[in-house]
Amino acid sequence: MLKMAEPIIHHRHPEFQELFVRVTKNLQYLFQTKGDVLTLTSSGTGAMEAAVCNLHNPGGLGLFVNGGKFGERWGELMRAYGVTPIEIKVEWGKSVTVEEMTKVLEANKDVRVVYLTHSETSTGAATDVKAIAEVVRKKSDALIVVDGITAIGAMEMRMDDWGIDVAVTGSQKGLMVPPGLAFIALSERAWKRVEQSKLPKYYFDLKKARKSLATNDTPWTPAISLFIGVDAALEMIREEGVENVWARHARLAQSIRSAAQALGLKLLAKSPSNALTAVFIPESIDAKKFNKVLKETYKITVAGGQGHLTGKIFRISHLGYYDELEMLAMVSALELTLRDCGYKFEPGVGVKAAQGTFF
C-alpha cells in the first residue's frame, strides 16, 4: 500500500517501462504461460468482455457453464454482443462434469468458444478446469476461456500445460492489491481468432493492447499506482513460489471447511474452491443477527449470499494475503457469533478442527 502511495511516475517514461517488463514476465509465471498477458484498467468483468468481443464474430456460438452469478455473466456478455449462448446449467454449489461437457459438445459441433469459471465466487464451487479442458480439446476445436478471477493465485492453474486459450483475473483477488486492474492471457490459437473477430470494440481491443505490449506500453493510460502494487505482489508470489501459494490456499481452505463441519454447519459447494468457502447459516438462528454480530462485535467482514441464496449463506474469503493463524481468528469469531446467536455446539470444536488440519 505504501509503495502505491509514493509520488506517481508517468507511464511513458523509462522507469515505468522497466516495471512493465517485470510485471508482464511475472504475470506469465503466475498464469503458467509463455503467451502474452495483457493488463487492462477495468474490473475483472472488463477482461471477460474483452474475451467475448475479441474472439467471436456476430452470430457465433459460445458454450458456457452457469453455476452461479459469474458463470451466468458469460451468457449475458455473449447476448450483449449478438453471440448465441448455449448454456450448461448446474445447480448452485455444483460444478460441470466431464460427462455433461462431452454430451453438450457432441450435440453442438459448431461451438466456437467454451467459457468456464474456475472458482465461482457466488457459491464457492470449483471447476476441474484441467479435466474439462482436456475433453474440450479432444471433442472440438473450440477455444477454452477461463474466468480465473478468484482462482488465479489461489488454485493450481497451468495455462499452457492444460491447453487453456484465454484466462482472466483481477488485481484484487490472488494478487492482493485494490481493485482496478484486470489481466488477460492469450494462447497463439486465441490470437488467430482475435485477428478474425469483427465485433465492435475499442477500449478492450486486444490487438491494440498487443501492439502496445511490444513496446512495453498500454494503449490507454493504465492505473499506474495499482500497477506498482501488482509489481510488489508478484514479487511476493515469486518469492513464496506459486506452487507454495497454491498449497497454502489449499491448507487455509481445508481448515475452514473442517471447522465448519465440526461445528455442524453445512457447506454449499460439492467441489469446493480454495479461494473461499460458502457456508449455510443454521436455520435455527436469525441470519440478520448473525451477520450483524460477526461484523459489529467481532469486526469480521464476510460476504453474504447472492441471488436466491441471499440471507441463507455467508462466504468466507481465504484468498490472498492470509496465513494459517488468521484462519483460527476467523473460526473463533465464527464460534463466538454462533454462541451469541444461541446456536448449540461444543465450544472450541471449530478451532480445534481448524488447527488439526495444520498438523
Add this chain to the structure above:
Amino acid sequence: MLKMAEPIIHHRHPEFQELFVRVTKNLQYLFQTKGDVLTLTSSGTGAMEAAVCNLHNPGGLGLFVNGGKFGERWGELMRAYGVTPIEIKVEWGKSVTVEEMTKVLEANKDVRVVYLTHSETSTGAATDVKAIAEVVRKKSDALIVVDGITAIGAMEMRMDDWGIDVAVTGSQKGLMVPPGLAFIALSERAWKRVEQSKLPKYYFDLKKARKSLATNDTPWTPAISLFIGVDAALEMIREEGVENVWARHARLAQSIRSAAQALGLKLLAKSPSNALTAVFIPESIDAKKFNKVLKETYKITVAGGQGHLTGKIFRISHLGYYDELEMLAMVSALELTLRDCGYKFEPGVGVKAAQGTFF
C-alpha cells in the same frame, strides 16, 4: 496518497456507500450539473467509448472536431461501432470556430451527436465549448458531448448552463489522483437517447451504471482506493471553490505563456488551454539534448509532441495540484536547459515575465 494506502474497504459495505454519496454529489459540483455523474473504472478513453456506444444506433451520424490526437479518437470510436463520422478537421493548435460549426451543421441535418474536445492535450488548444454548444443547440437537435479529460477542474465548465449533454473526465487530470477512474455526466436529454441505443455494450452499459447509482453502488467492482483519493481531491476543490480553481489555472497558464514568449519561444495553440502549454523547441537547438537536460539535469518531466509534432514541441502541464511558485521553478529549469543547449537569451527574462503575471 496516504488516504489511499489505508486498509481497503469493501464496496458493498455502508462505509463505502457513504463515501459514494459524497463523491457523486461533489462530482456534480465539479461538472456544474444536477444530472447524474457516473464513475467508471477505466481510463478516460473508456468513458469516451461509453458515450459513443450508449448514444448511437448502428449507422447513425456523429460529428467530431479533429484538431489533435484526442479529437481524432472520437472518430476512431465511432468507426469502431459502425457509426458514420463527419469530421471537421482543424490544424493542430487551432480550434473549431462558430462559423465552421454552423456551416457543417447546416450541411448535415441528420447529425445525432456533436463530439468536442474541451482541452486538446496533444496541442494545448482549447475549444470555446460555451459558444459552440450555443450554436449546436440553435441549429440542430444533436446531443453535445464534451471530452473534458484535461479541462474539467482546470477551465470553466458549466455543464447545465451551457446545455452540454454529456461530459467526461478522468481521475488523473483536474482531480489530481492516479489514473484508473473515469467519470461521465449525462443530461436528461442524453438519457432519453441512451434508452434507445442498440449498440452492443456490457461493461460500459450506462443503463446498468444508472441503476446501480440509485442504490449508491457501481455495477462492477470499482477501483476503491482511487475512489477514496478522488473523495479527498473533491473535498480540496470544494474548499478552494471551483471558480477559484479555474482562476488559479488561468493564472498558472498565463505565467507559463508569458515566460515562453519573453524567452522568444513560439506557442503552438492559438486559443490556449489553461491545463497545459505546448511550446516549440527552438530550431537552433538539439531537441533530444533539450529533453534529456530538462529531465536528467533539472528533474523536470514534460511531455513531448505526438504525431507529426514528435521532437518539435514540448508540453508543460500546469493542471491540478500546482501553485504559482512552482511555475517559477518550471520556468527557471527551462531557462537553465535552454542555456545548456546554447540558446541565446537574456537570463532571467522568463522568470521575470512569469512573476509579472502574479502581481
